[in-house]
Amino acid sequence: MTAHVIEEYGDPDVFTETTVATPEPGPEELRVEVAATSLNPVDYKIRRGDLPDFAPPFPATLHCDVAGVVDAVGEDVEGFEVGDEVYGMPGGAGRQGALADYVVGHAGTFAPAPDAIPLEDAAALPVVATTALEMLTDKADAGEGDEVLVYGGAGGVGHVGVQLADDLGA
Known part of the structure; x- marks a missing residue:
């Protein structure tokens, strides 16, 4: 899959587009095909190196917020199915983020996307x-x-x- 990653902290030009393995969900996780992500102050603070304890390991895929479609469901997950539209905050706190084709996160970090809100808008919430x-x-x-x-x-x-x-x- 395509991901935009950083290998070091710095200005926005530290991002590189690369191909990485598509992550597999663990037993309590979802894999979501990313429709949209959003930029929050925490994201650029991680990129700059202001919050190293909150950053995922390098190569780091940033962005906490995401909206998209469930692509795979861990064996212990209840309440979500492949094809569900969701939004959530799986990135940050040491976890890889959503600036990629797919993101994996604990099912508890996602919620069903509201029908009245396009996924592109839900990703900002x-x-x-x-x-x-x-x-x-x-x-x-x-x-x-x-x-x-x-x-x-x-x-x-x-x-x-x-x-x-x-x-x-x-």
Whole structure:
């Protein structure tokens, strides 16, 4: 398969397009044919070498977020089938990412893609949605009746934060 990898940290020109073996899913993993991936601050920080403990081993395929179609299912996975459209965050935290034809990740890092959202748009949601949810629930403990101010409500994390705050009843 084709992958865009880095062999060292640095500027964007450290990326090279190469051919690598198509990964096989483990018992609790999915293999997803990548339809789209997105760029988040964590991705370029890994590429620059700012987060070496979060980077996958070299040659490293980056990008945490992905949307695509399930291509293979590990033997212990329930709730997903070949052909399902999914989105998720299998990359990062030492795992190879989605800047390739296929990505493998634990089934728990994926969710069924919403029917109303094209895969290209769904690929932009996992990191920002997780960040917004953690901000509201883990950091601010926002809930029913709380007043919430979301700075940067038009940005990636902010626009999701506004919607999640509303959903939480804040």
